[in-house]
Amino acid sequence: MVTLTSTPGPERTTAGRDRPERPFSRVLVANRGEIAVRVIRTLRRLGIHSIAVYSDADADAPHVLLADEAVRIGPAPATESYLDPARIVDAALATGAQAVHPGYGFLSEHAGFARACREAGIVFVGPGDEALDVMGDKIRAKLHVAASGVPIVPGIADPSLDDAALIEAAGSVGFPLLVKPSAGGGGKGMQVVHAAGELAAALATARRVASAAFGDDTLLLERLIERPRHIEVQVLADAAGTVVHLGERECSLQRRHQKVIEEAPSPLLDAPTRARIGAAACDAARSVGYLGAGTVEFLVSDAAPDEFFFIEMNTRLQVEHPVTELVTGVDLVEQQLRIAAGEPLAFAQQQVRLEGHAVEARLYAETPHRGFLPSTGPVLAWRAPEGEGVRVDAGIREGQQITAYYDPMIAKVISYGSDRAQALERLDRALADTVVLGVDTNIAFLRRLLAEPGVQAGHLDTGLIDRMPESHAAEPVPELIDAAARRFARDDAVERLAAGDGGPTAWHSATGWRPGAVHATEVLLAPRDHPHEMRTVAAVPDAAMPDALADAVIRVDDDGAVWVHHRGASAAFVRIDRRTHAERRRAATERGADAADPDLRAPMPGTVTAVFAENGDTVEAGDAIVAIEAMKMEHRVVAALDGTVRLAVAVGDLVGRDQAVARIEPHPAASEPDPSDGPYAGAVANAPDQE
Known part of the structure; x- marks a missing residue:
């Protein structure tokens, strides 16, 4: 273990060379x-004046409040703020920043931004132009490292090929294969193709997403290695040409090519591997004259751990860098800053040791x-x-x-x-103690995965999560239901008290009041995402929470939903009034228990990026109607039945979760019984007065 400096997290013993001097005095993040x-x-630990930047959506965000200084750089959309190089450079110049730390994502691997910083006399905390140019293009990167003897995955990496040429060349790669945008990362735009007939559609989708996300629709094809392990190696390189690695991270637990849980070291590799x-x-790092902290990613065969193939190099800090920091004792951000300031690495490869285990x-x-x-x-x-x-490591506050912008x-x-x-046991316990109310989270899923x-x-392998049973909303535990019912009942009592004309009397302040006792009131509630799953709960509004619920965290949102967290479980509930419940049951009965809802609703808040049908078009069940994008994800809303589409949105519209985006009017024949079909044989349509 190197342990040059303390790192954010559990206290660690520090040793080695102490370098308290500041590499810079003012740094913009x-x-x-x-x-x-x-x-x-x-x-802050190094005594460096920190400068934050923020969009209108982040004016009071934690990073803004923590920094010594903050600068507004534009409106909420990332393209008009965090992704605008000119705005960032202007902010750095205006605040006298000596260096810019790009973090990860956004402009962290943008060669043009790095050059703009240097041209303005500002140090870019990252690698040089060659590394950004070469490693930022997956095709170039593979060809480049292969020339240095680094093994690569078989595939087609020729930016001159159009779709027709790629389809023709795919046979030499073999199926299944992976279509990947050459620019960008994070799995965005990747398409898995199992057979030749799927390739044309996959190429079209990948090009559209790549063009929108990265401004570059160049694609490459790779052999899809079944049940692979995704293992990456952390490297550090200084200006004197010294390159060391800090061991590997296992990143095989992925969903949609996005990492979910990472750990260091990998449980697969032995010391020689x-x-x-x-x-x-x-x-790979030396081949491009690398400078700073970077990550080289490999696919490793689960069946043959001594075989590994280069995937790409991320020329920045990784999301999962904390696990490396914890097993090596090295603060990677500090190392980035010192290398950017021209300092040599303070340790050699033989001084790096991995101690313990870390999971993120x-x-x-x-x-x-x-x-x-x-x-x-x-x-x-x-x-x-x-x-x-x-x-x-968090960036949120109560x-x-x-928002859907990031x-x-x-x-x-x-x-x-x-x-x-x-490490696994401590992570599970920590997740159980994590409280987030107001938005849905993946905490329960993470614990199930662990x-x-x-x-x-x-x-482990990259397909493990895909093989897990589909996630379903967990049945709320009785304690959560009880806590929510008590809160609804209490709020009812407070509202009646406030509305009373004659002051606070028992008739106004207590539901179910009778001489000598306060009776429980019946509360009709349901899970927020499943309002049809109504249940009736008896709750005494003025009773104190029982000891079993003393540590429950309860909040009410602007829509009146009650959110509850208790001993590792969370749920949100809505109040159901009897009239609404009766109307829903009547509508479902009239539509038929198994009939599809004609209204198509947005599954998430976001922006309409495509409309695949014209208003009044005839569509079939399964046809895509609109595409909605938010938080780096595109979702297609499809017709649930045959009929005529009536659109309610257009490209560019912002939509909320569960907002109606279209309606499918069933064909007249679809609502009439078929006289030749089963129990309807010989039947006729009902007269208007028959029910």
């Missing part, structure tokens, strides 16, 4: 959320039982877990609005233990 907070913490893959990563879980504002769609809204409650071996990751919960078993036998045993 060109990012937001948890990574901006995390960078600012190191800047670790040395070989680390050396290959250093070779990415906490997303999303709804797992609705296909992991993003969730937005105000953060009504936020409590980070504490305890031995627990670190939290009262903050989670990535849905809101925090990272990281654990450290003497071994893997202890409990999977394959995860516990370290038998």
Whole structure:
């Protein structure tokens, strides 16, 4: 273990060379959320004046409040703020920043931005132009590192090929294969193709997404390695040409090519393979004269762990960097700053040792039982877990609005233990103690994933999550239902008291009041996402919470929904009035129990990016009607029945969750019984007066 400096997280023993001097005096952080907070913490520890930037959506965000200084850079859309190089450079010049730390995402791998910083006399905390240019293009990167002897995945990497040429060349790669945008990262635009007949559609989708996300629709094809392990190696390189690696991270637990849980070290690799893959990563970095912190990503065969293939190099800090910091004792942000200031690395490869085990879980504002769609809204409650071996990197606070403008990751919960078993146990306990109310999160899913036998045993691959049973909304535990019912009943009592004309009398202030006793009132409630699953609960409005619920966290949102967290479980409930319930039952009966709802609703808040039908078109069940994008995700809303489409939105419209975007008017024949079909044989249409 190097342990040059203390890192955010559990207390660690420090040793080695102490370098308290500041590499810079003023640094601007060109990012937001948890990574901006995390960078600012190191800047403050080093005594460096920190400068935050913010969009209108982030005016009171935690990174803005933590920094020594903050500059507005534009409206909420990222393209008009965090993704605008000119605005960032102007902010740096206006505040006298000597250097810009880009974090990850946004402009962190933008070669033009790095050049603009240098041309303005500002140090870009990242690699040089060659590394950004070469490694920012997956096709170039593969060809480049292959020339240095680094093994690569078989595939087609020729930017001159159009769709027809790629389809023709695909046979030489073999199926299944992966269509990947050459620019960008994070899995955005990737398409898995199992057969030749699927390739044309996959290429069209990948080009559209790549063009919109990265401004470059160049594609490459790669052999899809079945049941692969995704393992990445952290490297550091200084201006003197010294390159070291800090071991590897296992990132195989992914969903839609997005990492969910990461750990260090990998439970797969033995010491000789670790040395070989680390050396290959250093070779890849040297091939482009790398400078700073970077990550070289590999696919490793689960069946043959000694075989690994280069995927790409991320020329920036990774989301999962905390697990490396915890097992090595190295603050990677500090190393980035010192290297950018021209300092040599203070340690050699033989001084790097991995001690203990660390695991990170990415906490997303999303709804797992609705296909992991993003969730937005105000953060009504936020409590980070504490305890031995627990670190939290977060960029949220109570009262903050989670919007659809940015990535849905809101925090990272990281654990450290003497071994893997202890780290996993501590992470599960920390997730149970994490409280987020007001937006849906993936906490329950993360705990279920950690409990999977394959995860516990370290038998991982990138398809493990896809093979898990589909996520469903968990049945709320009785304690959560009881707490919500009591809150609804209490609020009813307060409202009646406030509305009373004759002052606070028993007749106004107590539901079910009788001489000598207060009787429980019946509360009709249902889970927020399943309002049809109504249940009746008896609750005494003025009774104190029982001891079993004393530690429950309860909040009410602007729509009147009650959110409850209790001992590792969370749920949100809505109040159902009897008239609404009766109307819903009547509508369902008239439509038929198995009939599809004709209204098509947005599954998530976002922007309409495409409309696939004209108003009045005849469509069939399964036809795509509109596409909605939010938080780096595109979702298509499809027709649930045959009929005529009536659109309610247009391209560019902002829509809310469950907002009607279209309606399918069934064909007249679809609503009439077929006289030749089963029980309707010989029947005729009902007369108007027959019910």
